[in-house]
Amino acid sequence: MVTFLAGGTGTPKLLNGAEAVFDSSATTVIANTGDDIELGGHLVCPDVDTVLFHGGGVLDTDTWWGIDGDTTTTHDELHRLADAAGLDAGPRYLNDDAQTTGRDIADWRRFSGVAEFMEIGDRDRAVHLTRTSLLDEGRSLTEVTRTLAEAFGLGIDLLPMSDDPVATLIHTDEGTMHFQTYWVHRRGDPEVRDVEFRGADAATPTPAVRDALAEPVVVGPSNPVTSIGPMTAMDGFAAALSSTPVVAVSPFVGETVFSGPAPALMRGVGDEPSTAGVAAAYPFVDAFVLDTDDPTDLDRPVVRTDTRMDSAADSERVARAVDAALSEVA
Amino acid sequence: MVTFLAGGTGTPKLLNGAEAVFDSSATTVIANTGDDIELGGHLVCPDVDTVLFHGGGVLDTDTWWGIDGDTTTTHDELHRLADAAGLDAGPRYLNDDAQTTGRDIADWRRFSGVAEFMEIGDRDRAVHLTRTSLLDEGRSLTEVTRTLAEAFGLGIDLLPMSDDPVATLIHTDEGTMHFQTYWVHRRGDPEVRDVEFRGADAATPTPAVRDALAEPVVVGPSNPVTSIGPMTAMDGFAAALSSTPVVAVSPFVGETVFSGPAPALMRGVGDEPSTAGVAAAYPFVDAFVLDTDDPTDLDRPVVRTDTRMDSAADSERVARAVDAALSEVA
Numbered sequence: 001m002v003t004f005l006a007g008g009t010g011t012p013k014l015l016n017g018a019e020a021v022f023d024s025s026a027t028t029v030i031a032n033t034g035d036d037i038e039l040g041g042h043l044v045c046p047d048v049d050t051v052l053f054h055g056g057g058v059l060d061t062d063t064w065w066g067i068d069g070d071t072t073t074t075h076d077e078l079h080r081l082a083d084a085a086g087l088d089a090g091p092r093y094l095n096d097d098a099q100t101t102g103r104d105i106a107d108w109r110r111f112s113g114v115a116e117f118m119e120i121g122d123r124d125r126a127v128h129l130t131r132t133s134l135l136d137e138g139r140s141l142t143e144v145t146r147t148l149a150e151a152f153g154l155g156i157d158l159l160p161m162s163d164d165p166v167a168t169l170i171h172t173d174e175g176t177m178h179f180q181t182y183w184v185h186r187r188g189d190p191e192v193r194d195v196e197f198r199g200a201d202a203a204t205p206t207p208a209v210r211d212a213l214a215e216p217v218v219v220g221p222s223n224p225v226t227s228i229g230p231m232t233a234m235d236g237f238a239a240a241l242s243s244t245p246v247v248a249v250s251p252f253v254g255e256t257v258f259s260g261p262a263p264a265l266m267r268g269v270g271d272e273p274s275t276a277g278v279a280a281a282y283p284f285v286d287a288f289v290l291d292t293d294d295p296t297d298l299d300r301p302v303v304r305t306d307t308r309m310d311s312a313a314d315s316e317r318v319a320r321a322v323d324a325a326l327s328e329v330a
Numbered sequence: 331m332v333t334f335l336a337g338g339t340g341t342p343k344l345l346n347g348a349e350a351v352f353d354s355s356a357t358t359v360i361a362n363t364g365d366d367i368e369l370g371g372h373l374v375c376p377d378v379d380t381v382l383f384h385g386g387g388v389l390d391t392d393t394w395w396g397i398d399g400d401t402t403t404t405h406d407e408l409h410r411l412a413d414a415a416g417l418d419a420g421p422r423y424l425n426d427d428a429q430t431t432g433r434d435i436a437d438w439r440r441f442s443g444v445a446e447f448m449e450i451g452d453r454d455r456a457v458h459l460t461r462t463s464l465l466d467e468g469r470s471l472t473e474v475t476r477t478l479a480e481a482f483g484l485g486i487d488l489l490p491m492s493d494d495p496v497a498t499l500i501h502t503d504e505g506t507m508h509f510q511t512y513w514v515h516r517r518g519d520p521e522v523r524d525v526e527f528r529g530a531d532a533a534t535p536t537p538a539v540r541d542a543l544a545e546p547v548v549v550g551p552s553n554p555v556t557s558i559g560p561m562t563a564m565d566g567f568a569a570a571l572s573s574t575p576v577v578a579v580s581p582f583v584g585e586t587v588f589s590g591p592a593p594a595l596m597r598g599v600g601d602e603p604s605t606a607g608v609a610a611a612y613p614f615v616d617a618f619v620l621d622t623d624d625p626t627d628l629d630r631p632v633v634r635t636d637t638r639m640d641s642a643a644d645s646e647r648v649a650r651a652v653d654a655a656l657s658e659v660a
């Protein structure tokens with residue numbers, strides 16, 4: 001049995017070749033839900049969905065989000081309607097009262113769907129709609145995620161990190177904004193002053209997550225702040241990691257990141273944006289997989305390989321390095 | 331100035347030719363909202379939308395609902411997901427607790443969107459999504475409807491009958507079911523024992539509706555029970571009609587209805603399913619437009635014409651009869 005902790009891109013890319021190394025039926029993936037938003041009344045779980053769509057063989061692997069070949073009829077019409085009615089586009093974060101009305105799971109991450117600021121495809125939308133309706137019928141996010149995994153025929157067990165809301169908010173000089181406003185709309189431009197996981201104090205990992213954390217854990221090459229940070233911000237999560245063998249793949253080669261907002265976010269919370277900074281942020285990790293060109297010296301076991309992943313063959317190579325690292329510490 | 335009261339099909343068909351007789355800029359349409367439902371978290375207003383889409387020139391005039399040529403990508407995927415996950419299709423009316431959680435406007439008409447039991451097109455969905463998001467931003471249904479009317483370029487002023495929830499529920503031997511369950515899913519099969527307008531006791535016509543009811547009023551050939559009944563169930567609505575000239579077009583030719591569930595519903599509430607029954611249900615109507623073949627004698631002024639409306643020319647003919655009837659009583 002092995003458990004992967006997944007953010008939005010790095011770990012799903014690793015999973016793309018992992019099944020050749022780790023038996024899918026013995027693999028659990030815990031997905032970050034700090035990036036989730038309620039958009040136009042529907043709960044969108046980007047990190048869960050990337051794993052869901054990948055496992056279902058429908059992921060758009062050019063963008064690593066959304067369904068390959070999906071249409072955007074509703075999305076386009078939302079923009080046409082807003083334009084015609086003179087309604088501003090851009091993220092329309094609801095007011096404070098509305099942020100905590102209705103479904104608890106959406107607390108502090110509610111956006112109006114007027115001129116939808118994230119592009120949601122038509123088939124993709126059916127996933128969010130089914131998810132939200134099943135929540136409204138009284139099921140937990142864990143149950144709903146497993147139902148969707150069944151619909152997409154996933155081989156692995158996919159779990160949200162919690163059934164409670166944790167909203168990743170970015171503090172900047174322009175004010176506090178939800179992570180998706182910062183990243184999707186503002187393209188990571190405002191300088192990050194701090195990162196807040198609102199709700200994490202009260203949120204707990206689910207029993208299924210706790211069980212999965214009793215197995216060897218792989219932290220994929222996700223960004224440590226907003227992909228893994230929401231998980232470890234919950235009481236008991238980091239402690240569980242400290243009690244089991246954990247291997248992490250660095251998302252950096254030394255001080256160079258493969259993609260995404262990791263450097264700006266790490267600087268914002270006072271971490272060094274580098275493999276050394278990742279290692280410092282991960283005291284619970286027992287061994288690392290680093291790129292062959294990564295000059296970083298660490299005080300923990302290291303397995304090196306080419307960590308760039310552009311194909312399933314690349315991912316399988318990195319997965320084999322992960323397996324070797326696990327063998328050293330498990 | 332003239333004000334039309336509209337249900338789902340009969341009155342919109344009349345409006346199809348009314349603009350040749352009544353200046354659009356001096357026309358108000360008050361749409362029934364008793365048939366509205368919240369489906370998958372979005373407020374669907376079928377009677378409002380038929381007028382909206384007709385006014386915008388995009389109505390599917392084969393079915394008299396939805397947008398002409400719309401696609402159903404999301405709807406189809408909702409069914410695929412539900413099938414693949416073993417979730418039952420059919421209306422999934424939420425439990426009693428969930429019926430009064432969240433947006434007040436959706437009280438007692440909330441359905442899960444799992445395997446969406448009403449077909450919602452992809453462009454159509456953008457309308458419901460924009461509507462619901464504007465409500466969540468704090469606007470009233472009246473404001474939102476006017477915003478959508480602007481987006482569709484309507485010439486008339488389109489108003490929902492109220493900003494409060496009124497849910498039309500059908501009592502049958504198989505239990506109480508929402509009107510849309512009875513009509514869309516059960517195709518009007520269960521025998522109607524009674525019709526309830528839940529919420530109508532507390533609902534009020536909006537100030538805009540009250541102003542519109544001070545003008546001459548046309549009750550289109552809608553069904554008196556579930557299209558006009560939710561309006562007159564509100565305090566003050568029937569009294570306002572009694573104080574202004576009102577002309578109604580019968581949806582019957584004697585005892586034969588053109589379309590829809592009017593006969594079963596009228597029998598269910600103890601009305602005779604006929605033009606005579608409509609006249610009895612409408613004490614506030616001052617004159618009627620009846621079909622040339624309608625043998626009914628009424629104690630109020632009558633203008634006769636061929637009331638079948640299959641084309642804009644048909645509708646214009648009926649609108650001219652309405653105008654003549656108004657001249658007799660205004």
